[in-house]
Amino acid sequence: MAKVTVRYWAAAKSAAGVAEEPYDAATLADALASVRARHPGELARVLQRCSFLIDGHPVGTREHETVRLADGGTVEVLPPFAGG
Numbered sequence: 001m002a003k004v005t006v007r008y009w010a011a012a013k014s015a016a017g018v019a020e021e022p023y024d025a026a027t028l029a030d031a032l033a034s035v036r037a038r039h040p041g042e043l044a045r046v047l048q049r050c051s052f053l054i055d056g057h058p059v060g061t062r063e064h065e066t067v068r069l070a071d072g073g074t075v076e077v078l079p080p081f082a083g084g
Contacts, residue, residue, distance in 0.1 A: 001024040001026055001030075002024070002025060002026060002069040002070055002071040002072075002073060003022060003024055003071055003072065004022070004023055004024075004025055004031060004069050004071075004072070004073045004074065004075055005020050005022055005023075005073075005074050005075070006020060006021055006022075006023055006031060006035060006074075006075045006077060007019065007020040007074060007075070007076050007077065008020065008043075008077045009076065009077060009078050010078075010079045011046050011079040012043060012046050012047070012050060012077040012078075012079050015039065015042040015043035015046045016043050017039075021038075023035070023075075025069055026068065027064065027066070027067055027068055027069060028052060028054065028059060028064040028065075028067035028069065028075065029063075029064035029065040029067070030069075031069060031075055032047060032064060035047065035077075046079055047077070049079055049080055050077050050078055050079050050080075051078045052064075052075060052076065052077060052078065053075070053076035053078065054067060054069065054073060054074070054075055054076075055070065055073045055074055056074075056076075
């Protein structure tokens with residue numbers, strides 16, 4: 001398991017009530033399952049609309065189970081933003 005930091009932006013940050021928090025996870029899917037377990041309400045709904053960056057690289061359409069996380073890495077949770 002990698003120790004990663006999950007950072008929340010905009011609506012995700014508001015729903016989580018924190019800007020970031022640590023998790024132990026091997027894949028993005030594992031990390032998101034842990035996030036949903038810790039925040040089962042609004043954040044779980046917000047995550048359905050989010051895109052993700054792993055150490056600054058977009059996940060895009062890759063299956064979250066295939067996205068490996070590195071120890072000390074960062075998962076950025078990016079809800080849709082309005083404007084340009």
